[in-house]
Amino acid sequence: MGRIKRPKLAVWKFSSCDGCQLSILDCEDELLAVAGAVHIANFPEASRAVAPGPYDISLVEGSITTPHDAERIHKVRRSSKLLITIGACATAGGIQALRNFKDVREFTSIVYANPSYIETLNKSTAIGDHVPVDYELRGCPVNKHELIEVLSAFLNERRPNISAHSVCVECKLRGNVCVMVAHGTPCMGPVTHAGCGALCPSYNRGCYACFGPKETPNTASMADRWHQMGVWNQDVVRAFRGFNAYAEPFRKESEQHEE
Amino acid sequence: MKNKMIKVDYLARVEGEGALFVKIKNNEVADVKLRIFEPPRFFEAFLRGRKYSEAPDITARICGICPVAYQMSSVHAMENAFGVKINGQLRNLRRLLYCGEWIESHALHIYMLHAPDFLGYEDAIQMARDHPEAVKKALELKKIGNELVTLIGGREIHPINVRVGGFYRTPAKSELGAINERLKWALEAACDTVKLVATFPFPEFEQDYEFVALRHSDEYPFNEGRLVSNKGLNIGINEYERNFAEEHVEHSNSLHSVRIGHGNYFTGPLARYSLNFDMLTPLCQQLSKEAGLGTTCHNPFKSIVVRAIETVYACQEALRIIGQYEAPEQPFVPVEAKAGTGYGCTEAPRGILYHRYRVDDQGVIKDAKIVPPTSQNQKTIEQDLRRYVTMYMDQPKDKLTWQCEQAIRNYDPCISCATHFMKLEIERE
Numbered sequence: 147m148g149r150i151k152r153p154k155l156a157v158w159k160f161s162s163c164d165g166c167q168l169s170i171l172d173c174e175d176e177l178l179a180v181a182g183a184v185h186i187a188n189f190p191e192a193s194r195a196v197a198p199g200p201y202d203i204s205l206v207e208g209s210i211t212t213p214h215d216a217e218r219i220h221k222v223r224r225s226s227k228l229l230i231t232i233g234a235c236a237t238a239g240g241i242q243a244l245r246n247f248k249d250v251r252e253f254t255s256i257v258y259a260n261p262s263y264i265e266t267l268n269k270s271t272a273i274g275d276h277v278p279v280d281y282e283l284r285g286c287p288v289n290k291h292e293l294i295e296v297l298s299a300f301l302n303e304r305r306p307n308i309s310a311h312s313v314c315v316e317c318k319l320r321g322n323v324c325v326m327v328a329h330g331t332p333c334m335g336p337v338t339h340a341g342c343g344a345l346c347p348s349y350n351r352g353c354y355a356c357f358g359p360k361e362t363p364n365t366a367s368m369a370d371r372w373h374q375m376g377v378w379n380q381d382v383v384r385a386f387r388g389f390n391a392y393a394e395p396f397r398k399e400s401e402q403h404e405e
Numbered sequence: 406m407k408n409k410m411i412k413v414d415y416l417a418r419v420e421g422e423g424a425l426f427v428k429i430k431n432n433e434v435a436d437v438k439l440r441i442f443e444p445p446r447f448f449e450a451f452l453r454g455r456k457y458s459e460a461p462d463i464t465a466r467i468c469g470i471c472p473v474a475y476q477m478s479s480v481h482a483m484e485n486a487f488g489v490k491i492n493g494q495l496r497n498l499r500r501l502l503y504c505g506e507w508i509e510s511h512a513l514h515i516y517m518l519h520a521p522d523f524l525g526y527e528d529a530i531q532m533a534r535d536h537p538e539a540v541k542k543a544l545e546l547k548k549i550g551n552e553l554v555t556l557i558g559g560r561e562i563h564p565i566n567v568r569v570g571g572f573y574r575t576p577a578k579s580e581l582g583a584i585n586e587r588l589k590w591a592l593e594a595a596c597d598t599v600k601l602v603a604t605f606p607f608p609e610f611e612q613d614y615e616f617v618a619l620r621h622s623d624e625y626p627f628n629e630g631r632l633v634s635n636k637g638l639n640i641g642i643n644e645y646e647r648n649f650a651e652e653h654v655e656h657s658n659s660l661h662s663v664r665i666g667h668g669n670y671f672t673g674p675l676a677r678y679s680l681n682f683d684m685l686t687p688l689c690q691q692l693s694k695e696a697g698l699g700t701t702c703h704n705p706f707k708s709i710v711v712r713a714i715e716t717v718y719a720c721q722e723a724l725r726i727i728g729q730y731e732a733p734e735q736p737f738v739p740v741e742a743k744a745g746t747g748y749g750c751t752e753a754p755r756g757i758l759y760h761r762y763r764v765d766d767q768g769v770i771k772d773a774k775i776v777p778p779t780s781q782n783q784k785t786i787e788q789d790l791r792r793y794v795t796m797y798m799d800q801p802k803d804k805l806t807w808q809c810e811q812a813i814r815n816y817d818p819c820i821s822c823a824t825h826f827m828k829l830e831i832e833r834e
Contacts, residue, residue: 241466
């Protein structure tokens with residue numbers, strides 16, 4: 147693919163807040179360079195112009211929550227040489243996956259007066275549950291510098307340099323004092339995937355795991371520590387059921403503490 | 406061109422998924438539908454059973470474009486429920502954070518989403534080939550807005566530093582020095598933006614809207630004020646639901662809002678400007694005059710000029726707040742949860758955003774209601790399309806379709822918000 151002079155890039159949206167694709171427009175310093183290096187062939191949030199597929203790289207934002215989208219993602223996959231998911235919704239079902247623990251019909255009646263007009267699936271699922279995915283970039287939202295790194299890596303046929311270690315490592319790199327040890331603030335950092343640069347602890351706040359589980363997270367041990375600190379079971383459940391609630395390690399751990 | 410159908414299956418340069426459908430029969434507009442097919446998102450339901458303290462982080466995820474607005478409306482609503490009032494530098498810092506969001510959101514919409522319509526480009530990247538300096542300046546202006554949000558909020562999308570009662574961490578005075586210089590540049594760039602967009606061609610399209618916006622006794626509104634209109638509304642925000650209702654219509658996953666007994670209304674920059682012109686700075690008032698605006702503006706195509714004026718205001722206001730900033734002693738006021746109902750309404754870049762929560766004595770949310778600006782404007786957008794197509798029916802279909810899209814983009818609609826909460830079709834039969 148690196149042999150292609152100006153690869154075609156497409157950006158697709160499923161159920162989401164638009165924040166991850168906005169990260170592309172937020173690359174103010176790099177945007178015109180990116181637009182020079184790739185042909186932005188399909189990016190409705192930014193352009194009326196749509197070039198037909200196939201596309202060399204597709205960036206996919208959002209989770210699958212409707213029967214229509216469950217079909218549409220297969221068309222996207224068929225028209226894409228490489229498919230990269232961006233953000234917590236696309237990689238883990240996102241906050242919409244909170245419905246997976248409840249009865250969605252009840253939700254529809256809370257929000258909409260005439261639930262019969264609404265077509266939706268019982269579960270919000272990751273793109274990878276429906277089609278093969280070439281790379282998953284985490285975060286709610288993604289880190290725009292990581293997004294540029296991933297694009298750049300695929301354009302140059304190398305592996306993206308994205309760390310899968312915990313937020314704790316990022317705190318150490320940044321020289322932060324541990325908010326859990328020093329301040330007694332419950333923090334999801336030990337089980338959370340790096341990528342934000344340890345943002346919350348740098349603002350005297352416990353991490354709330356918007357980048358989802360790290361590689362091999364010891365969620366049980368972290369939950370024990372939280373209990374020792376006096377955190378109630380229901381708050382442990384809430385902590386794991388955030389923006390990556392249906393990522394398997396978080397889902398399983400939250401179910402351990404459900405009362 | 407007696408019968409025609411205008412269809413846009415996937416509206417571009419808006420946030421979220423929508424479509425337009427206009428049907429013309431015997432030279433009359435028979436049907437207009439702004440279809441919202443963005444999947445339904447159940448935020449109000451997700452909030453039930455969550456802690457009050459989680460509301461700013463959860464509701465931010467309704468919209469990646471205006472997360473600060475969601476955070477502000479939610480924290481004000483919770484503080485209202487608990488009887489807490491935020492004053493002094495903490496209040497100013499919230500305003501400063503909101504200035505950042507207005508600058509980045511307005512710069513994004515003016516240059517990247519709306520200006521290409523006026524200049525006849527498909528997008529800003531095409532526009533950059535002929536107008537490289539303007540687009541570079543736009544990106545820099547937007548970047549400065551984002552830098553301000555990042556400085557106060559931790560990051561530009563879904564900031565992490567906002568909490569009920571204030572912030573997790575407040576910046577030292579010295580941390581604001583660098584952004585101060587950047588904002589001086591941004592102010593110049595924003596003034597140039599007003600001058601540039603004022604030269605765009607605007608269709609004649611003055612409408613008699615009911616404008617609804619916040620109004621505060623001492624300032625151009627961001628976080629607080631009473632809800633007022635040019636047609637007699639003047640209420641506290643806790644009276645919102647007695648005055649406004651949401652209707653669920655079949656063609657949309659968004660709810661349509663109406664003022665009870667009055668019908669559709671208009672929220673956003675035009676409404677804020679027309680109801681608060683006297684609260685703008687002398688510079689903004691002068692620039693408005695030079696741009697050919699009066700003290701009110703009823704042409705939605707000119708919203709791009711008003712957004713530019715508001716960008717100037719946000720830069721000036723940010724500079725004012727930084728100029729008199731002293732770090733507060735505590736980053737937040739302690740709050741104690743108690744059972745009750747709280748109301749919050751703030752001015753998102755695209756209009757008023759209403760939140761209401763009922764919480765129990767443990768601070769657990771029992772019930773939530775959120776009304777985003779785009780669902781409030783949706784009925785007015787459809788009315789604009791109906792009138793616009795009626796007036797300009799004889800234009801070629803491609804041109805008319807594009808202008809209909811532009812008429813929708815006048816509102817900077819955020820469809821993802823509205824389907825917590827769009828598609829364009831014009832049919833001639």
